[in-house]
Amino acid sequence: MKEEIIIAGFGGQGVLSMGKILAYSGLMEDKEVTWMPSYGPEQRGGTANVTVILSDERISSPVLNSFDVAVILNQPSLEKFENKVKPGGILIYDGYGIHHPPTRTDIEVYRINAMEAAIEMNNTKALNMIVLGGLLKLKPMVSMENVLKGLKKSLPERHHHLIPMNEQAILKGMEIIRKA
Amino acid sequence: MKEEIKLMKGNEAIAHAAIRYGADGYFGYPITPQSEVMETLMEEKPWETTGMVVLQAESEVAAINMVYGGASCGKAVMTSSSSPGVSLKQEGISYLAGAELPCLIVNVMRGGPGLGTIQPSQADYFQATKGGGHGDYHLITLAPASVQEMVDFVALGFDLAFKYRNPAIILADGIIGQMMEKVVLPPFRKRRTEEEIRAQNPWAALGKPKDRKRNVITSLELDPAIMEQNNIRFQATYKRISENEIRYEEINCENADYLIVAFGSMARICQKTIELAAEEGIKVGVLRPITLWPFPSEAIARQTSHVKGILSAELNAGQMVEDVRLAVNGKVRVEHFGRLGGIVPTPDEVLAALKEKLM
Numbered sequence: 001m002k003e004e005i006i007i008a009g010f011g012g013q014g015v016l017s018m019g020k021i022l023a024y025s026g027l028m029e030d031k032e033v034t035w036m037p038s039y040g041p042e043q044r045g046g047t048a049n050v051t052v053i054l055s056d057e058r059i060s061s062p063v064l065n066s067f068d069v070a071v072i073l074n075q076p077s078l079e080k081f082e083n084k085v086k087p088g089g090i091l092i093y094d095g096y097g098i099h100h101p102p103t104r105t106d107i108e109v110y111r112i113n114a115m116e117a118a119i120e121m122n123n124t125k126a127l128n129m130i131v132l133g134g135l136l137k138l139k140p141m142v143s144m145e146n147v148l149k150g151l152k153k154s155l156p157e158r159h160h161h162l163i164p165m166n167e168q169a170i171l172k173g174m175e176i177i178r179k180a
Numbered sequence: 181m182k183e184e185i186k187l188m189k190g191n192e193a194i195a196h197a198a199i200r201y202g203a204d205g206y207f208g209y210p211i212t213p214q215s216e217v218m219e220t221l222m223e224e225k226p227w228e229t230t231g232m233v234v235l236q237a238e239s240e241v242a243a244i245n246m247v248y249g250g251a252s253c254g255k256a257v258m259t260s261s262s263s264p265g266v267s268l269k270q271e272g273i274s275y276l277a278g279a280e281l282p283c284l285i286v287n288v289m290r291g292g293p294g295l296g297t298i299q300p301s302q303a304d305y306f307q308a309t310k311g312g313g314h315g316d317y318h319l320i321t322l323a324p325a326s327v328q329e330m331v332d333f334v335a336l337g338f339d340l341a342f343k344y345r346n347p348a349i350i351l352a353d354g355i356i357g358q359m360m361e362k363v364v365l366p367p368f369r370k371r372r373t374e375e376e377i378r379a380q381n382p383w384a385a386l387g388k389p390k391d392r393k394r395n396v397i398t399s400l401e402l403d404p405a406i407m408e409q410n411n412i413r414f415q416a417t418y419k420r421i422s423e424n425e426i427r428y429e430e431i432n433c434e435n436a437d438y439l440i441v442a443f444g445s446m447a448r449i450c451q452k453t454i455e456l457a458a459e460e461g462i463k464v465g466v467l468r469p470i471t472l473w474p475f476p477s478e479a480i481a482r483q484t485s486h487v488k489g490i491l492s493a494e495l496n497a498g499q500m501v502e503d504v505r506l507a508v509n510g511k512v513r514v515e516h517f518g519r520l521g522g523i524v525p526t527p528d529e530v531l532a533a534l535k536e537k538l539m
Contacts, residue, residue: 023360028188035187035360039298040211061452062445063357065526153187 001031001056002143004064004092006081008049008075009073009097014128017051017154018071020134024143024150026054036062054141071135073097074129092134092177094127110138111180117172126169133173144170181391184365185455193363194260194286195220195332198232203253203284203370205233207246209265212298213354214288217260217336221470230371240265244272244285251281252397254377254384260286263304264295266312273347274313278399279384280414282341284334285319285349289495291522299522302444302495308351309473309503310413316411318418320348320425321472323443327361329470335366340425342381342384344417349470353495355445355524418474427470428479436465438538439483440530441504443469444495450493452527464534472500477507484511489538493530494500494518513538 005022009015016037023035036051036149051067054057069090072078085091087106093100096115114130136147147170151163188196194217194302198206206219226232227467237243243259250257261269266287276283287308291301308321320340322333337348355489377384388394429447432454433439442450447468457464467483469476483490484492489512492501501516508514517533519525525533 003426020360027185027362033187033360033362036355037358039358059361060528061449062355062361063449063524063526064452065528098483167393 008077129169134177254381333353433465
């Protein structure tokens with residue numbers, strides 16, 4: 001098993017922390033893991049992205065030219081990464097930030113209205129966990145049990161009371177992801 | 181006891197490894213992309229547990245001189261910075277080498293020259309391997325290619341520095357510093373007591389007992405006849421290091437038709453290039469120097485018996501390629517591929533360059 005994933009959006013959307021939780025969940029499953037962020041000014045409002053690789057074997061490059069899965073949360077990221085999805089791969093996007101949807105026909109495209117759902121849940125910070133839920137529905141690469149363990153590992157203890165809310169958001173995402 | 185496996189950034193790994201090694205002091209000044217080294221040390225508060233000093237100095241220059249002070253007392257002390265900050269430290273590093281002081285320096289390289297960018301680079305290869313400051317000296321230069329090696333090379337760097345009384349440097353880059361991977365942390369070691377330091381480092385300036393002359397730590401010697409003898413002694417040390425401490429990794433080299441020489445994060449990227457090349461029926465191997473100084477010249481020269489060409493892949497405009505060419509001495513073609521100023525190539529870009537330049 002090897003999944004090469006790019007998660008991209010605006011800084012502040014929780015792109016890096018979504019990748020982190022995925023990486024920690026992989027750690028709990030005893031997989032090899034790399035988490036390679038874009039770092040620097042991106043974190044403060046520009047575009048941010050993170051490459052996460054989960055594998056049963058030793059991981060070679062943390063830098064990739066193509067991906068099995070792209071999770072896209074804004075238009076500039078779609079323009080940057082749509083062409084980097086491997087043929088037959090998966091692209092997930094949030095309809096909220098994307099005005100010109102993906103056009104490729106040789107990949108599977110899924111839409112998740114995560115921002116809408118987050119607003120309904122009265123918690124826009126849950127956006128990234130809703131998207132993670134959608135991703136895990138399509139690619140159950142880690143078990144829910146290990147995602148919760150991963151959340152516990154990656155969140156500082158003072159935020160542990162938020163774990164049930166995060167679990168709810170993940171379940172919501174699993175429910176609302178649709179083929180585009 | 182079950183191994184302690186954690187997920188962390190390369191920079192965080194340096195901090196945890198230093199505490200567990202039993203380091204006596206860290207002196208630094210923040211700069212992206214390595215600020216998490218000091219941030220992690222400050223969060224861990226080792227002064228409350230092991231007694232390790234962690235100090236944010238007023239500048240890089242102050243930090244390296246604090247390292248000089250600590251090292252003079254035989255303590256295991258270190259600093260870390262990124263390229264522009266390491267340039268500021270060069271005078272102090274030359275003094276440390278001239279005074280034969282052990283210490284650990286970490287450079288998480290970013291794109292230059294000047295203030296440059298904060299993105300990854302390997303453009304400080306010359307600076308780290310050829311001295312960096314003034315005078316004839318070398319640093320033991322270790323190039324980690326994973327977060328685990330960021331952990332392992334802290335202990336290795338300190339051990340080599342004390343073994344040879346010479347500064348060691350970990351030459352990493354923004355990728356290795358910022359990415360998270362699984363690591364196994366070593367068990368905690370106690371910091372050495374002053375008695376142990378006195379026994380292991382009789383040269384240390386830790387207070388003068390009545391039965392010997394005072395220890396003087398200095399790089400100054402105005403008598404050129406003595407200064408020449410000092411230099412001859414340094415060169416003898418460098419020779420011993422070159423004879424005993426060369427480290428490298430050969431990946432898929434045995435039946436390779438083409439060889440890539442790459443270190444640090446580039447070596448990881450080129451391992452993926454091996455896979456892509458194999459899909460096209462091209463046999464590529466990677467030789468990864470782990471010590472950049474001393475350089476694995478003989479190991480590279482041996483490859484010329486069966487490879488048709490060598491690509492030196494670096495995040496710079498062509499630095500290590502000079503050492504590769506010296507090693508190969510014209511026996512096969514050696515070309516360079518690099519991206520500059522903080523741009524990191526993808527594995528397929530390296531393969532395209534290999535095909536264009538060597539096939």
